[in-house]
Each structure stands twice: as structure tokens, then as C-alpha cells.
Amino acid sequence: MEKQKQVQKKQSATAIFFEELSKSSGLVTFLAILTGILISGLLVAFTTVEVYQAFSVSFWGGIKEIVKTAWSTYSTLFMGAFGNPKDIVAAFQGGDALTIRRAINPFFESLVQATPYIFAGLSVALGFRVGLFNIGAEGQIFIGALTATYAGYAITGLPAFIHIPLAMLAGALGGAIWGFVPGFLKAKTGAHEVIITIMMNYIAFKFTDFMINGPMQDPNEYTPKTPWIQESAQLTHLFADPIRFHIGFFIALGVAYLVYWLLFKTTWGFELRTVGSNPNGARYAGINTTKSTVIAMSLAGSLAGMAGANEVLGLNFRLVPSFSSGYGFDSIALALLGKNHPLGVVLSALLFGFLRNGSRQMQLKAGVPIDIVSILQALILAFIAAPAIIRTIYRLKKPDIEEEGVRVSGWGGK
Amino acid sequence: MAPLLELKGITKRFPGVLANDHIDLTLEKGEIHALLGENGAGKTTLMNILYGLYSPDEGEIFVNGQKVAIQGPTDAIKAGIGMVHQHFMLIPVFTVTENIMLGEEDVKVGGFLDRKKAAQKIMRISDQYKLNINPNAYIRDLPVGAQQRVEIVKILFREAEILIMDEPSAVLTPQEVDELFKIMRILVDQGKSIIFITHKLREVMDCADRITVIRGGKVVGSTTPKEADTKKLAAMMVGREVELKVKKTKAKPGNAILQVEDLKVLNNQEQFAVDGVSFEVREGEVLGIAGVQGNGQTELVRALTGLLTPAEGKIKILGKDTTKEKPRFITELGSAHIPEDRQKDGLILAFPVSENLVLNSYQHEPFSKGIRLQFDEIDRNGKQLVDKFDIRTPGINTPVSNLSGGNQQKVIVAREFSRPIKLLIASQPTRGLDVGSIEYIHKRVMEKRDAGCAILLVSTELDEIIQLSDRIAVMYRGKILDILNIEDASKEILGLLMAGIKPSEEMKHKVTKEEQLITT
Ligand SMILES: Nc1ncnc2c1ncn2[C@@H]1O[C@H](COP(=O)(O)OP(=O)(O)OP(=O)(O)O)[C@@H](O)[C@H]1O
Ligand SMILES: [Mg+2]
Numbered sequence: 001m002e003k004q005k006q007v008q009k010k011q012s013a014t015a016i017f018f019e020e021l022s023k024s025s026g027l028v029t030f031l032a033i034l035t036g037i038l039i040s041g042l043l044v045a046f047t048t049v050e051v052y053q054a055f056s057v058s059f060w061g062g063i064k065e066i067v068k069t070a071w072s073t074y075s076t077l078f079m080g081a082f083g084n085p086k087d088i089v090a091a092f093q094g095g096d097a098l099t100i101r102r103a104i105n106p107f108f109e110s111l112v113q114a115t116p117y118i119f120a121g122l123s124v125a126l127g128f129r130v131g132l133f134n135i136g137a138e139g140q141i142f143i144g145a146l147t148a149t150y151a152g153y154a155i156t157g158l159p160a161f162i163h164i165p166l167a168m169l170a171g172a173l174g175g176a177i178w179g180f181v182p183g184f185l186k187a188k189t190g191a192h193e194v195i196i197t198i199m200m201n202y203i204a205f206k207f208t209d210f211m212i213n214g215p216m217q218d219p220n221e222y223t224p225k226t227p228w229i230q231e232s233a234q235l236t237h238l239f240a241d242p243i244r245f246h247i248g249f250f251i252a253l254g255v256a257y258l259v260y261w262l263l264f265k266t267t268w269g270f271e272l273r274t275v276g277s278n279p280n281g282a283r284y285a286g287i288n289t290t291k292s293t294v295i296a297m298s299l300a301g302s303l304a305g306m307a308g309a310n311e312v313l314g315l316n317f318r319l320v321p322s323f324s325s326g327y328g329f330d331s332i333a334l335a336l337l338g339k340n341h342p343l344g345v346v347l348s349a350l351l352f353g354f355l356r357n358g359s360r361q362m363q364l365k366a367g368v369p370i371d372i373v374s375i376l377q378a379l380i381l382a383f384i385a386a387p388a389i390i391r392t393i394y395r396l397k398k399p400d401i402e403e404e405g406v407r408v409s410g411w412g413g414k
Numbered sequence: 415m416a417p418l419l420e421l422k423g424i425t426k427r428f429p430g431v432l433a434n435d436h437i438d439l440t441l442e443k444g445e446i447h448a449l450l451g452e453n454g455a456g457k458t459t460l461m462n463i464l465y466g467l468y469s470p471d472e473g474e475i476f477v478n479g480q481k482v483a484i485q486g487p488t489d490a491i492k493a494g495i496g497m498v499h500q501h502f503m504l505i506p507v508f509t510v511t512e513n514i515m516l517g518e519e520d521v522k523v524g525g526f527l528d529r530k531k532a533a534q535k536i537m538r539i540s541d542q543y544k545l546n547i548n549p550n551a552y553i554r555d556l557p558v559g560a561q562q563r564v565e566i567v568k569i570l571f572r573e574a575e576i577l578i579m580d581e582p583s584a585v586l587t588p589q590e591v592d593e594l595f596k597i598m599r600i601l602v603d604q605g606k607s608i609i610f611i612t613h614k615l616r617e618v619m620d621c622a623d624r625i626t627v628i629r630g631g632k633v634v635g636s637t638t639p640k641e642a643d644t645k646k647l648a649a650m651m652v653g654r655e656v657e658l659k660v661k662k663t664k665a666k667p668g669n670a671i672l673q674v675e676d677l678k679v680l681n682n683q684e685q686f687a688v689d690g691v692s693f694e695v696r697e698g699e700v701l702g703i704a705g706v707q708g709n710g711q712t713e714l715v716r717a718l719t720g721l722l723t724p725a726e727g728k729i730k731i732l733g734k735d736t737t738k739e740k741p742r743f744i745t746e747l748g749s750a751h752i753p754e755d756r757q758k759d760g761l762i763l764a765f766p767v768s769e770n771l772v773l774n775s776y777q778h779e780p781f782s783k784g785i786r787l788q789f790d791e792i793d794r795n796g797k798q799l800v801d802k803f804d805i806r807t808p809g810i811n812t813p814v815s816n817l818s819g820g821n822q823q824k825v826i827v828a829r830e831f832s833r834p835i836k837l838l839i840a841s842q843p844t845r846g847l848d849v850g851s852i853e854y855i856h857k858r859v860m861e862k863r864d865a866g867c868a869i870l871l872v873s874t875e876l877d878e879i880i881q882l883s884d885r886i887a888v889m890y891r892g893k894i895l896d897i898l899n900i901e902d903a904s905k906e907i908l909g910l911l912m913a914g915i916k917p918s919e920e921m922k923h924k925v926t927k928e929e930q931l932i933t934t
Binding site: 265266267268270273274277278280281282283284285286287288 | 719720721740741742743744745746751753758759760761762763764765769773774776777782785786787
């Protein structure tokens with residue numbers, strides 16, 4: 001011990017650097033992602049027949065096969081998400097526009113996939129900041145898509161610079177209504193938002209089905225589909241086919257900044273965060289917690305609604321029954337990964353977008369089931385949720401956080 | 415023989431603070447060792463290090479002459495060290511036995527928990543040290559004092575030899591404090607040893623065997639109650655002479671600011687916690703509400719500040735009916751509230767000091783313009799108040815949770831006193847504060863009074879009530895038994911009233927004459 005201390009005193013700059021970093025959660029997040037990738041790699045390897053075959057021949061052969069499998073999995077994942085660097089270089093050398101677009105398409109496609117994640121992640125993060133668990137993002141996405149579609153095809157004769165914002169707002173409004181209901185019920189009756197939002201999800205799914213099958217069905221189609229939205233409502237695509245990258249991505253970034261500004265720079269945000277951090281303290285400070293709950297859920301709903309609007313206005317241009325994204329559920333994890341901060345949400349949305357897009361290629365080319373990405377995401381999250389595991393694995397120092405006692409007063413009485 | 419516990423050169427740095435600076439401390443077997451020091455001196459930090467919650471940057475710990483490495487509470491428990499936290503770590507919906515068994519592996523039989531065996535052991539401990547604990551009671555039904563005893567049992571259950579108690583008396587009623595001291599005596603008589611932290615010098619004089627004073631993270635001296643007196647201790651702690659009593663001029667009460675008529679308030683269990691209370695507080699006077707904790711003071715204050723809606727009766731502030739008004743309305747009228755539970759109500763622990771200092775004025779200029787918060791102004795205000803109220807913090811952007819208990823309290827006091835107020839409702843305003851800060855806050859309260867503010871002071875500290883009040887109302891079971899002028903009040907009469915007994919006229923007269931000299 002005596003000696004150990006001496007050694008510690010003479011710690012190098014790197015050691016100090018790591019000690020400092022370990023106190024920040026950024027390193028933990030990074031290591032969680034890394035560990036998740038490593039373990040998923042092993043999982044892929046151990047579900048691959050070739051690995052077992054190689055092991056039956058020799059041990060080192062098996063190990064080599066594991067590395068090979070993991071490598072090929074992740075390299076296809078990477079190329080699926082960012083494009084194949086070789087192809088990109090070759091395409092630019094060739095100079096053919098279409099080939100270039102094809103080569104760089106994976107990267108832009110990942111951004112396309114990340115866009116609804118940004119909206120939905122912001123929705124969940126905003127809820128968390130106010131102490132609300134918005135499981136309802138998925139339903140709000142559906143309703144947002146529905147209202148945006150309607151505004152997209154029913155309103156005609158508008159210039160794009162009016163029609164696009166209008167249709168986006170329609171989506172936001174639809175989502176807001178879907179968020180308002182659980183918010184209102186929670187505030188007025190104390191009904192738990194988790195239950196209500198889950199129920200609201202089912203209603204949203206069925207309601208959307210009903211609308212597409214009935215009132216909003218395109219009369220010229222035999223199968224249930226809504227009419228195409230007007231061209232003026234379509235989110236502008238920034239490149240020619242096959243790149244689907246559209247301005248929705250920039251709208252999402254803008255909205256992320258807006259959420260950041262609202263939460264951290266305004267009195268409204270101050271109130272919302274106060275309610276989320278300590279509802280008793282908020283009441284004491286004279287903040288109307290009921291109002292904050294309703295506003296927060298409505299805002300969260302509107303953000304998720306924009307995710308739905310973004311999908312319809314930017315990609316599908318009409319609503320079909322199979323419109324099911326799963327973005328809403330993923331975004332719960334995503335918001336946690338992003339520490340419920342708009343910037344964090346954008347970053348983890350990008351990660352999720354890359355993973356989602358890359359995994360398709362992985363399935364196609366490496367024959368690895370797409371589920372491995374879900375496992376990867378789950379592992380990353382598990383490690384982030386339990387930083388102690390990561391700290392133990394990597395021998396990081398525990399941060400000096402005052403141990404919080406269970407406060408009796410906060411439990412029994414409401 | 416080596417002492418039971420020895421801390422050598424313990425040093426702990428936090429960003430911007432040297433919380434412990436080469437602290438040496440020894441604890442002998444069978445002694446009660448009091449740790450004294452100003453707010454932020456580093457007492458809690460030192461104890462957290464001993465209990466393994468923080469790891470020290472430098473220094474060593476010896477138990478029975480053996481060097482021990484304490485990496486976490488588990489190691490501490492193994493070394494025979496247990497801690498009663500100031501904020502209890504109990505789960506209210508569990509029974510005493512269940513709480514004590516939490517995380518205790520020994521009581522498992524074949525994967526199942528052996529409640530009976532545990533309950534028996536608890537009974538045995540409870541009997542041995544006269545702790546009077548029912549193993550089957552639910553925590554939520556126990557008064558604070560009993561919860562604390564459960565914490566003590568929990569430690570003894572794990573065979574601790576050294577008990578650490580961080581401000582154990584801060585949340586207790588005077589009666590409970592006396593009981594606690596008796597228990598502490600029994601514990602040390604039977605061979606346990608105790609380190610305890612308090613800010614109340616009289617408690618130290620009453621019950622400690624040895625006293626160590628810490629200031630600014632350093633040990634400044636060690637003494638015994640025989641050698642020291644409260645004045646000397648106070649001076650050692652704060653580094654200057656402290657006036658333990660504030661000078662008080664006679665009040666010049668003006669118009670009634672707060673009027674309460676026949677107020678009835680329900681508590682969580684739908685009982686009348688406040689049961690028909692009437693009084694008024696006038697400009698330039700302090701009305702003290704004395705009483706044993708749990709006699710309706712909490713609910714009364716919550717009703718007055720808009721946190722609870724009264725069932726019946728009327729509240730008027732500055733002539734306006736505020737019976738059914740929300741906290742915001744009442745605050746905006748010019749009323750300030752120092753809440754009884756600082757961490758639950760008064761602070762947003764995760765927020766920086768500067769934002770906590772504008773917790774109920776952020777919506778006004780200059781702290782915001784329209785909906786935009788003005789961080790320059792918020793920071794300026796923060797710096798100013800931190801200086802003025804001597805809040806010990808590394809900076810205004812430090813989260814309040816990183817401040818020591820007493821400094822958290824100062825944040826609230828600073829915030830409430832810095833607004834233009836006409837009514838101050840203060841619940842336990844000096845709980846957890848050191849003598850220097852108490853002196854400071856008492857002086858500020860008197861200044862506010864003399865400037866014409868009406869003050870309602872709720873405190874379970876009889877000394878505080880007697881020192882500051884011009885009139886004293888005693889609450890008992892939701893009713894005000896009597897309101898006395900300070901000239902007519904004495905500890906004895908107040909004590910009787912607090913126990914629910916109305917003293918006879920004759921006795922009032924007698925005691926008044928005898929004790930008046932002492933109180934004024
Ligand atoms: N987790 C932490 N992070 C940063 N600083 C801290 C932390 N805990 C304590 N400090 C700082 O260390 C110093 C000592 O705090 P400590 O809680 O030990 O004081 P204390 O003597 O217990 O005071 P009090 O009587 O007010 O409870 C204070 O300046 C405090 O702000
Ligand atoms: Mg302390």
C-alpha cells in the first residue's frame with residue numbers, strides 16, 4: 001500500500017487524463033459502445049457454423065475464424081453504413097455521376113434513417129427531462145404521419161415554402177394531441193403516463209389503419225393506401241436518385257437546437273427541468289406542475305409527430321398500412337444513450353441510423369441476421385445503464401458522488 | 415495498546431476544494447468522540463472516507479493498530495465500522511426486519527431469507543442496548559427517532575464496533591435527542607465506540623468524552639468537555655468570538671400582515687393535523703411557533719404557503735384572502751418561505767447554486783427578459799449572494815448537491831432574504847447550521863423584523879424560539895394551546911404547554927419572575 005501510494009503520486013499525465021475522463025460519463029459511454037461491439041462480435045462468431053468447424057480442426061484455427069467472422073460482420077456493417085471506401089474512390093475517379101451517387105448513397109441513407117430517430121429521440125428525452133416516461137412516441141409518430149399526410153394531399157395550390165412547413169406542423173399537431181391526452185390524464189387524475197401512452201399506441205395503430213382503409217383511402221386504389229401528397233408538400237431531396245437524402249435532416253437538426261434552447265435558455269425550460277428534477281421543489285417555487293406536465297407531454301408528442309411527418313413527406317409521400325417504423329420504441333433507448341440532452345440525442349440518433357442502415361447490408365452480404373444489431377444496441381444500453389460494470393471491466397475510478405439516501409419523506413406521502 | 419481507530423493524514427480534494435487536509439484522528443475504545451466544525455469544514459467528507467464512500471487522495475486508516483484499506487462500505491463493515499446517515503437509508507414500505515436484512519447474506523437459508531432468525535437477533539440487540547424496536551413495524555409508521563434507532567440496530571446487526579453518526583440530532587425532537595444520548599451511553603458502556611457530528615455545542619458538552627474541532631479541512635484542536643466551554647468551542651470552530659445570543663430590542667409591532675382564522679388542515683391520512691388555529695403576525699414582530707415536531711406545524715406552514723389547501727378557515731396575507739391561492743401568488747405578494755425539509759422542497763439538488771438562488775424569481779427581470787433567461791444576471795446575483803451570505807462553494811455553477819448540508823441551507827436563506835419581503839415564514843431556519851452561521855441568520859432575522867417584516871418562526875429548538883420571538887404560540891395536537899408574550903414565557907411553561915398541559919395562572923406568575931432574567 002505504502003509503495004502503491006508512492007507510485008500513484010508519480011502518476012503520469014496519461015494516468016491523470018484517464019482518471020479525469022473516467023469521472024465524465026463520456027468515456028463510459030464510449031467504452032460501453034466498444035464493449036457492446038466486442039461482445040456482439042463474439043455472439044455472431046458463436047452462432048456461425050464455420051467457427052465450430054474450424055474449432056474442430058484446431059484451436060487456433062477456431063480463434064482465427066472468430067476474428068474473421070467478426071471482422072467480416074463489422075466491415076459489412078461499416079460499409080453498409082458509410083459506403084465502401086474503395087468503391088467511393090473508384091467512383092470519383094471514374095467521374096460518372098450515377099456511380100458516384102451509388103457509392104456515397106449508404107452514408108446519406110444512414111442520415112435518412114437517423115432523421116426520424118432525432119425527432120423521436122428528442123421527444124423521449126424531453127419527456128425524461130420533465131420526469132415523464134413517454135413510451136408513446138411510436139403512436140405519436142403514426143398520428144403525426146396521418147395528419148401530415150392529410151395536410152399533404154388535401155390542401156392544394158400552395159407554394160412549397162408554405163405547404164412544407166404547414167404539413168410538418170400538421171404532423172406536429174397530430175402528435176401533440178396524442179401526447180396531450182396522457183399528459184392531461186396524468187396531471188388531472190394521476191394516471192400513470194406509461195400505461196396511458198402504451199394504450200394510446202394501440203389506439204393510434206388501429207386508428208391509422210381505419211383511416212387508411214376508410215376515410216383517407218385513395219379511391220383509385222384497390223388496396224388501402226392514402227392518395228399521394230402534393231408535390232408542394234414533399235421535403236426537397238438534395239440529390240438525384242438513388243440518394244433519398246432530404247431537407248428533413250436539417251429540419252431535425254434545427255428542431256434539436258430549438259429544444260436545446262427551450263430547455264436550457266428559457267424560463268419555460270427552467271420550469272420544465274425543475275419539475276423533472278424535483279417536483280416538490282417546483283411546487284415550492286410556485287411552478288405549476290400540472291401545466292408543465294401537460295405542456296411537456298404535448299411537446300414530446302409534437303416532436304414524435306414530426307418524425308412521422310418527416311417519413312411521409314420526405315420518403316413515402318403517402319401513408320400505407322405497413323407504415324411501421326419502430327423508431328418510437330428505439331428512441332427510448334436512444335434518449336438514454338444521449339443522456340437526454342439534445343446534442344446527445346443527435347449523436348446517438350446518428351449512431352442508431354448508421355447501425356440500422358448498416359445492418360441491412362450486413363444481413364444481405366454477410367448473412368448475419370439483422371437482430372444482431374438489436375442485440376448490439378441492447379448490450380450498449382445495458383452497459384450504459386450499469387456503468388458499474390464498465391468501471392469494473394476497465395478498472396475506472398468511481399466518481400465522487402454523494403450517496404443518495406432513500407428519503408422517507410419522499411416515499412410514503414404523495 | 416493501539417487505539418481502536420486511527421486516521422493518519424487523510425486528505426481529500428474535490429474540484430476547487432481541499433475538503434480534508436491531512437487530518438489525524440484517533441478514537442479510543444468505549445468513547446464518544448464528537449467532531450465539531452463549521453459548515454463545509456469537511457466532517458461529512460471525513461466520515462464518508464472512513465465508511466468507504468469516498469476514497470481519500472492521501473492518508474491511512476488503522477483499526478486496532480492494523481492498517482486497513484477501505485474501498486467501499488463493505489470493507490468498512492468488515493472492519494467493524496458502521497454509519498448512521500443523516501438522511502436515513504430505509505425503505506418505508508418494508509418492515510424493520512426486512513430493512514435490516516437488506517444486503518445481509520448471513521440470514522439466508524438455502525436461498526431463502528430467514529426472517530424469524532433475523533427478527534430474533536434484532537430483538538436481542540434491541541433489548542441489549544435498550545433500543546425499543548419492534549422488528550415487525552413498518553418504517554413508514556415510525557417516528558423519526560425510531561427510524562434512527564432502526565439505523566443503529568442495522569449497524570449493530572452487522573457487528574459494528576465503531577459507529578459513525580452524522581448530525582444524528584438534527585432531525586430529532588429534544589426528547590428524542592435525550593433518548594439518543596442515553597442510548598449512546600449504553601452503547602459505549604458495553605464497549606462500542608462512537609464518532610458523532612453535531613453543531614449543537616450543548617450536546618457536545620453533555621455527551622462527548624472527547625472533542626475534535628475541524629476548520630477548513632484541518633484539525634484545529636482537540637479537547638474535552640471538562641476543559642472547554644461552549645464559548646471556547648464556538649471560537650475554535652469559527653475562528654473568532656461568536657455571540658451565542660442575539661441582542662434584541664423591544665418589538666414595535668404594526669399592522670397585521672398574516673391573519674389566520676380558525677384554520678383546519680388535513681394531513682395525508684385525512685385527519686385534522688391543524689385543528690382550528692387562529693393567530694396573527696404583525697409588522698415588525700416575530701411570532702414563534704413552539705411545539706414538539708409532528709403537532710401540525712408542518713401542515714400549518716404548508717397551508718400558509720399554498721402547498722396545501724386548507725379544509726376550513728381563512729388565511730389573509732396583507733389583507734388579501736390567500737386561503738385557496740397557489741404558492742406563486744403568495745410568493746409574489748411578498749412572502750418568503752424557508753421550508754422545513756431543505757432537500758425535498760427548498761432546493762433542486764441537481765441544479766447549480768446560481769439557479770437555485772433564483773428559484774422563485776427567475777421569471778422576473780433582470781433574471782429573464784420575456785422567456786429568455788439572462789444568465790449574466792443570474793450569475794451576478796449568484797456571486798453576490800455567495801459572498802454576502804458566506805456560502806462555501808467552489809463556484810456558483812457547482813450543483814447544490816455538492817455543497818455541505820449547512821451551506822445548502824444557506825443557499826435557501828440567501829435566496830429568501832434577498833427578495834423584498836413583507837412576511838417571512840421560516841421552518842427550522844437554522845437546522846444543520848454551525849454557530850457562526852446561526853448567529854448570522856439570527857441577526858438577519860432581527861434586521862428583517864426591525865425593518866418591518868412580519869416573521870413566523872417555526873422551530874423545535876426552544877432556545878431559538880425564545881431568543882428570537884416576541885410572542886410564542888405553542889402547538890399541541892393541531893391546536894394552539896396558548897400564545898404568550900415573551901415576557902411571560904419561560905422554558906418551564908413552554909415545556910408544559912408543549913406536553914399539552916395548561917399551566918395554572920399562579921404558576922405562570924411565579925415562573926415568570928424567576929426566569930425572566932434568563933430569557934432576556
Ligand atoms: N461530492 C462533492 N463534490 C464536490 N465537492 C464536495 C462534495 N462533497 C463535499 N464537497 C465539498 O467539500 C467541503 C466539505 O464538505 P462536507 O460535507 O464534508 O462539510 P461538513 O463539515 O460536513 O459541513 P456541514 O456541517 O455543513 O454538513 C465543502 O466545501 C463541500 O462543498
Ligand atoms: Mg455534513
